[in-house]
Amino acid sequence: YSKHDSTDQDAVITRDVAYGLADIDWDSLGFSLTPTEYMYVMKCSQGQSFSKGELQHFGNIELSPSAGVLNYGQGLFEGLKAQRKQDGNILLFRPDQNALRMRIGAERMCMPSPTVEQFVDAVTATVLANKRWIPPHGKGSLYIRPLLIGSGAVLHLAPSPEYTFLIYVTPVGNYFKVWADYFEHGEDSIVHEGIAPIHLLIDTEVHRAAPGGTGGIKTLGNYASVYKAQGAAQAKGYTDVLYLDCVHKKYLEEVSSCNVFVVKGNVISTPAIKGTILPGITRKSIIDVARSQGFQMYMERGRKDRSRAVSQQYANTLAIGTHALNVVVVEERLVTVDELLDADEVFCTGTAVVVSPVGSITYHGERLSYGNGGVGVVSQQLYAALTRLQMGLTEDKMNWVVEL
Numbered sequence: 001y002s003k004h005d006s007t008d009q010d011a012v013i014t015r016d017v018a019y020g021l022a023d024i025d026w027d028s029l030g031f032s033l034t035p036t037e038y039m040y041v042m043k044c045s046q047g048q049s050f051s052k053g054e055l056q057h058f059g060n061i062e063l064s065p066s067a068g069v070l071n072y073g074q075g076l077f078e079g080l081k082a083q084r085k086q087d088g089n090i091l092l093f094r095p096d097q098n099a100l101r102m103r104i105g106a107e108r109m110c111m112p113s114p115t116v117e118q119f120v121d122a123v124t125a126t127v128l129a130n131k132r133w134i135p136p137h138g139k140g141s142l143y144i145r146p147l148l149i150g151s152g153a154v155l156h157l158a159p160s161p162e163y164t165f166l167i168y169v170t171p172v173g174n175y176f177k178v179w180a181d182y183f184e185h186g187e188d189s190i191v192h193e194g195i196a197p198i199h200l201l202i203d204t205e206v207h208r209a210a211p212g213g214t215g216g217i218k219t220l221g222n223y224a225s226v227y228k229a230q231g232a233a234q235a236k237g238y239t240d241v242l243y244l245d246c247v248h249k250k251y252l253e254e255v256s257s258c259n260v261f262v263v264k265g266n267v268i269s270t271p272a273i274k275g276t277i278l279p280g281i282t283r284k285s286i287i288d289v290a291r292s293q294g295f296q297m298y299m300e301r302g303r304k305d306r307s308r309a310v311s312q313q314y315a316n317t318l319a320i321g322t323h324a325l326n327v328v329v330v331e332e333r334l335v336t337v338d339e340l341l342d343a344d345e346v347f348c349t350g351t352a353v354v355v356s357p358v359g360s361i362t363y364h365g366e367r368l369s370y371g372n373g374g375v376g377v378v379s380q381q382l383y384a385a386l387t388r389l390q391m392g393l394t395e396d397k398m399n400w401v402v403e404l
């Protein structure tokens with residue numbers, strides 16, 4: 001969405017208001033819960049398959065105090081988004097991938113899971129039932145949160161006798177909005193709509209996951225276990241924590257809520273998936289987008305960029321390279337913490353964070369800066385390529401987008 005399209009945009013908003021678009025301030029969305037109208041609920045017993053779910057009014061659910069999820073953390077969640085196209089139609093991004101990831105996680109956590117078709121149908125029904133909460137085009141998205149929990153009562157350390165698959169949705173804006181880089185660089189730090197650099201601390205003592213554990217699935221406990229390190233880092237002014245592997249304490253793993261990428265010249269590297277890292281759908285999509293569009297896109301679009309910081313960074317990047325700029329290599333491998341020392345850019349990816357450029361990483365008290373206080377060109381290009389695809393602004397050659 002470009003500001004030049006405001007007439008079309010106004011027409012769409014007028015039409016949506018006529019259809020009853022929710023009456024909230026769409027310009028001030030962050031990443032927090034705005035209760036919507038309907039949630040989807042489907043239950044099944046251990047050993048059975050999910051068969052029929054239904055939409056219910058959004059509200060509290062009843063659980064036994066001895067429910068498996070409350071006592072032993074038997075549960076998984078997913079995260080995906082619905083966006084509004086310029087014409088007001090609704091798009092989902094790769095919902096089948098979330099369904100597959102939930103099935104893999106459920107197998108690890110000894111839970112039954114919905115089929116891919118059941119999952120996608122349930123997401124579709126929940127989004128359509130709550131469509132007046134999908135932000136106008138370009139104002140944010142509808143975050144979709146599927147949960148799979150052991151809802152039956154159990155005391156022995158064993159799988160729950162009953163499971164609940166539940167989906168709720170909420171309109172969201174930028175995940176890191178509250179932590180954006182206002183303090184240090186003020187408004188100027190936001191050089192591209194929707195993205196501002198984040199500042200990470202490497203915590204060498206706390207680890208997110210261990211080999212053989214559950215770091216590679218979206219189980220609930222992986223997330224609450226970062227609160228302490230994340231809170232301590234935020235109290236010192238950092239946005240979040242970047243974790244290292246727990247065996248060698250030298251390989252990058254991920255940030256509390258997202259995957260990480262390191263850019264050096266024309267090589268983009270990201271930690272390989274080996275059980276301790278969440279296989280992000282945004283991570284996978286960015287790898288494919290970078291491989292397929294690569295620096296072609298970077299060259300064409302970089303020149304047109306209006307931002308001083310981006311142009312400066314673009315010029316710097318050109319000056320660095322003797323490499324052919326129309327070739328980009330994406331590597332999935334072990335990435336050492338030392339590679340951060342001379343990286344050109346670092347960025348994070350995730351459904352919630354989209355593509356978030358990293359402005360600095362502090363390691364053993366040393367602050368390493370990226371992007372010249374702005375947003376690096378590669379991060380910006382990949383953010384634009386992905387979000388334009390998700391919003392229906394570019395042709396979906398990958399067949400990733402589902403129009404409802």
Ligand code: COI
Nearest residue numbers: 079080257350351352353
């Ligand atoms: C997502 O990006 O959807 C996630 O699951 C991260 C979550 C911690 C907000």
